[in-house]
Amino acid sequence: MCFTLVNAQNIAWQSASFDVVKSNYKTFKTTQYAHVFSNSKNNIVRLAPELEGLTGVEIPLELYKNGTKSPLRLKLKEKSVVLVGIFQEKNEQFLQLDNSPYKATLLLQNGVTITGLPAVNVYALSYEKGIHTILPNAKGLFAVLGVVKMKQALVARNAEFPDGKLWNPTFIVEGFSDEKPLFEIIGGENKPVIDEGFPGTEGIQGGFEGGRVVKVGDTYHMFPTERAGEKGVEMYYDRVKTKIGHWTSKDAIHWKRESTILQASGTYAVTEDDNPMNDRRAAIWSYMPVFSKKENKWYGYYLAYTVHKEIEPNHSFGRIWRCESTVAGIDGIAGPYKDIGIIMEPGLDSQPWEGRQGVASFFPYPVGDKYFGFYSGAYPFASWADYPKKSGKGWFVALAESNSLEGPWTRLNKGLEPIKTIHPLFVENPIVSQLPNGLYIAIFDGGPDGWGHHLPNMMGYSLSKDGVNWSEAHYWPIETKVDKWWDIMRTPLCLIPEGNDVYTIVYNAIDLKKRFHPTGMVKLKLNREVMEQRLKELK
Structure with a gap:
């Protein structure tokens, strides 16, 4: 662990610059209404303020659910922490971190609500400067919610946001989906x-x-x-x-x-x-x-x-x-x-x-x-x-x-x-x-x-x-x-x-x-x- 984990709340997490390497993955601004997966209607309706304004990466929903994903590779321009959303449901459609080889640290319990999907915990993955494959060989869906600077204090807490399955996912927000707004x-x-x-x-x-x-x-x-x-x-x-x-x-x-x-x-x-x-x-x-x-x-x-x-x-x-x-x-x-x-x-x-x-x-x-x-x-x-x-x-x-x-x-x-x-x-x-x-x-x-x-x-x-x-x-x-x-x-x-x-x-x-x-x-x-x-x- 290379970042500092503290118990006092610090809302302003500083983003780190990155590029998506040689793929069709698109990025999005992590904010309310953002559609976090490509070709889907699932969007953010609750969001911890620490994540507001970061840059996430759209994951292809169906590809990840059925296990035929292509690797997500990021070029990090400094030592960085990649924030991933892990769904709190024991289901083969969702990535499970229990007994996994990935060294992930829980930062925000119930940190995001995404319509139609289970409650989300936000984990931190630490990386050195350079090109990295994010969660290689991982099976199941997860969300990439942002990349932040390693040299800052990141607060671990329970944001207490509800399960996204309370919301029906079938609504499209103009300007946030893959469709051009009318x-x-x-x-x-x-x-x-x-x-x-x-x-x-x-x-x-x-x-x-x-x-x-x-x-x-x-x-x-x-x-x-x-x-x-x-x-x-x-x-x-x-x-x-x-x-x-x-x-x-x-x-x-x-x-x-x-x-x-x-x-x-x-x-x-x-x-x-x-x-x-x-x-x-x-x-x-x-x-x-x-x-x-x-x-x-x-x-x-x-x-x-x-x-x-x-x-x-x-x-x-x-x-x-x-x-x-x-x-x-x-x-x-x-x-x-x-x-x-x-x-x-x-x-x-x-x-x-x-x-x-x-x-x-x-x-x-x-x-x-x-x-x-x-x-x-x-x-x-x-x-x-x-x-x-x-x-x-x-x-x-x-x-x-x-x-x-x-x-x-x-x-x-x-x-x-x-x-x-x-x-x-x-x-x-x-x-x-x-x-x-x-x-x-x-x-x-x-x-x-x-x-x-x-x-x-x-x-x-x-x-x-x-x-x-x-x-x-x-x-x-x-x-x-x-x-x-x-x-x-x-x-x-x-x-x-x-x-x-x-x-x-x-x-x-x-x-x-x-x-x-x-x-x-x-x-x-x-x-x-x-x-x-x-x-x-x-x-």
């Missing part, structure tokens, strides 16, 4: 654009969640769910007595509240089931304005819930309402709006996967001479025998179809199965538009990495060539270009083209230090070359 994050606001205490937030205790932003002329119009709650009542109630507000802005940064479009009652249910005795408009969410060219007016689609004090989720048995602006034309977006009626609700066509919360959102979009609409469910029942209280976990979407925006809307395939090609466990509040080459793009909330849900914690998107079949999700790590002021990323409200292939996203997120959920803004730039390639790849 969108480059080019910047945005480094703090919320609407936060507690801003003008217009008076009486909104819990901040914002969901809705839509559209741009008419040079003005942005936002219709968020305002988690109003009641003074003197705990924050749980913020999710019940909600409003739909109308806000405007000229730059998507400075916002003015114009009016209240809808107000929920906040009245709790008196029965546990979906019963007309209960107030079915106790909470109102997810307002989606859509312009009808045929009728020359704005329609609003929104979600109304029954709410219950004891049963999770307290939002239950969602119904989708349609309303219309009483002012004709594109400038009638401010309303006022009048309710037309319910277009989708729990009923004989519902399936157990829609769960206690379904129907939980709705967004319509045109495809040819027809219309399709994403509708969602959550807290699924394993079977109808579990109705009304015994629900599981999962947030799913499926498609309905209609010949007009007015309806009637019919669940495709009678709603038998949700769409799991996007993500198998969580897709929430999708909003659909089209890219310049005609590809349909759905942006959505990719799910929290908090509250015990091991999900991407990023906004995501899916692509479709026909508006019906949707691709695997990609996710935007926007904190790589803007300061991360949130703990839990939530819902994108728009993908607005601004010209020159630049797009604006307004989004909601959660800072766990405060009750108020703020709103942020970020800019993306479309890569047209990648867009055309994606079109060719889609069936």
Whole structure:
């Protein structure tokens, strides 16, 4: 052992220079979201700060798992320590260091979490200056997480990060995988654009969640769910007595509240089931304005819930309402709006996967001479025998179809199965538009990495060539270009083209230090070359 092992924590481990010798192995920056294996979706979701910013080497996942690897040779430019991640599972697919000839020292127990794979211990291998084969003849998968200078104190500790098998590995992070990103994050606001205490937030205790932003002329119009709650009542109630507000802005940064479009009652249910005795408009969410060219007016689609004090989720048995602006034309977006009626609700066509919360959102979009609409469910029942209280976990979407925006809307395939090609466990509040080459793009909330849900914690998107079949999700790590002021990323409200292939996203997120959920803004730039390639790849 040539480096100094100490018990005091030293976060800044200094990297050492190296080259990969005569091979196709690629390097990566060791940071959150990094894909550590080539041709794989496994990425880092937890990382000891000692490793942050080092240079790792992508190991070919399948080659190492099946034992047909090619040697990894590194040219070290000084005495160095190579940091390797060893998976804590007794399995022939993973490298085992027990009784091995390799002189490795444990540095970081549970030092990294890689999605879909067992917990990782980080070991140190010491080498002199020169060319070396790393772990020659080793069988099984491991990770090369960095190379650091030998002349420094390296701290041995337990970082206590969880097992990566808690996360589903099937998500691709834009800019970190082997694929070229469709969108480059080019910047945005480094703090919320609407936060507690801003003008217009008076009486909104819990901040914002969901809705839509559209741009008419040079003005942005936002219709968020305002988690109003009641003074003197705990924050749980913020999710019940909600409003739909109308806000405007000229730059998507400075916002003015114009009016209240809808107000929920906040009245709790008196029965546990979906019963007309209960107030079915106790909470109102997810307002989606859509312009009808045929009728020359704005329609609003929104979600109304029954709410219950004891049963999770307290939002239950969602119904989708349609309303219309009483002012004709594109400038009638401010309303006022009048309710037309319910277009989708729990009923004989519902399936157990829609769960206690379904129907939980709705967004319509045109495809040819027809219309399709994403509708969602959550807290699924394993079977109808579990109705009304015994629900599981999962947030799913499926498609309905209609010949007009007015309806009637019919669940495709009678709603038998949700769409799991996007993500198998969580897709929430999708909003659909089209890219310049005609590809349909759905942006959505990719799910929290908090509250015990091991999900991407990023906004995501899916692509479709026909508006019906949707691709695997990609996710935007926007904190790589803007300061991360949130703990839990939530819902994108728009993908607005601004010209020159630049797009604006307004989004909601959660800072766990405060009750108020703020709103942020970020800019993306479309890569047209990648867009055309994606079109060719889609069936």
